[in-house]
Amino acid sequence: MKRNWMMIVLGLLCATTAQAQWRNGEVTVRTNGNVFESGDKVKVELLALEKIDEPFYAQVIYAYTETVEEKETDDKGETKTTYKQVERQRKRDASPVIELLDKYQSFVLDDRFHFGDVTPAGGYEIRVCIFNPYTKVLMTVLRTCIKHSNPEAAQVSQAGCDTYLRSFKRYNNSKFLTFDGWFRQSSNYVAVLMQGGRVVTHLRVGAYTSGSDELNLSGQELEGLTGKTFDVLIHDFQRGISSTLSRVTLPVGN
Structure with missing residues (x-):
């Protein structure tokens, strides 16, 4: 009985920790x-x-x-x-x-x-x-x-999708890229660029909207990534909503 009670308590503690995560x-x-x-x-x-x-x-x-x-x-x-x-x-x-x-x-x-x-x-x-x-x-x-x-x-x-990464839209410079889609302007996004199932870049800041149909990625972490192909994932971490755009080749600027 005591063991069962301890398991229940442990489960509740785990639930509290996991919810925060x-x-x-x-x-x-x-x-x-x-x-x-x-x-x-x-x-x-x-x-x-x-x-x-x-x-x-x-x-x-x-x-x-x-x-x-x-x-x-x-x-x-x-x-x-x-x-x-x-x-x-x-x-x-x-x-x-x-x-x-x-x-x-x-x-x-x-x-x-x-x-x-x-x-x-x-x-x-x-x-x-x-x-x-x-x-x-x-x-x-x-x-x-x-x-x-x-x-x-x-x-x-x-x-009905308010977070949807549709396509690459514009090369601004090697550290500033713009994507097209549907985005919630009040949301806080992070971005992940992956290659071969491996995370190459994780932008914790620098992912922000410039309207409901544009999302910008900006940061030093993007330097040197143009001309390469990635899966791009954006994540509204406050609401737990994400979108993945696969096999995106980031163009090289003029």
């Missing part, structure tokens, strides 16, 4: 891109921006909306057809307990989600639910947004 934005969600077509596969990973030495486990949920047709018959026998948006979810099994993540270590949570020809086009929110393994309490939900666009479909809209 999640709120500080020390873990983010990385994907293998943000625009997918039919036949493409999504890979979802956790990336630790600092050492996480408290155990946890995670569950991935893919959420998207579908248009549903509803028919109602009135008192006169006339049928009226209406359409509404309904959220659909695909849940993956929970991960094993993760005891430790070193700084810049990643952990693959899911790589089995494929887009098919009949998969609805539009925005998909990937939710990574983080649980305490002792109490099973949900500690936080990390989020990222991706798009599925069939070749025949029109360009997908913003579709």
Whole structure:
């Protein structure tokens, strides 16, 4: 009985510590891109921006909306057809307990989600639910947004994503780059540039918006990176929302 009580107390202490870590934005969600077509596969990973030495486990949920047709018959026998948006979810099994993540270590949570020809086009929110393994309490939900666009479909809209890194936009100088997308102007972002699964640059400051459709990266850490190809990840560490732009070649300025 005493041992069981101690385990409960330990679990609560771990939950308190881990919650502080999640709120500080020390873990983010990385994907293998943000625009997918039919036949493409999504890979979802956790990336630790600092050492996480408290155990946890995670569950991935893919959420998207579908248009549903509803028919109602009135008192006169006339049928009226209406359409509404309904959220659909695909849940993956929970991960094993993760005891430790070193700084810049990643952990693959899911790589089995494929887009098919009949998969609805539009925005998909990937939710990574983080649980305490002792109490099973949900500690936080990390989020990222991706798009599925069939070749025949029109360009997908913003579709509710307020943090979405769409493309490289402008070379200002070797230490000042601008990206295009959708961003929350009141958010505080950090940026990570990765190559071959390895973190090359981590900008803790110097990632800031200049409007809702522009994000600037500025800092000495960018010196010497132009002309090379990276995966670029931005992370709103206060809200736990991220976006990954894969295989971006940073142009060399004039």
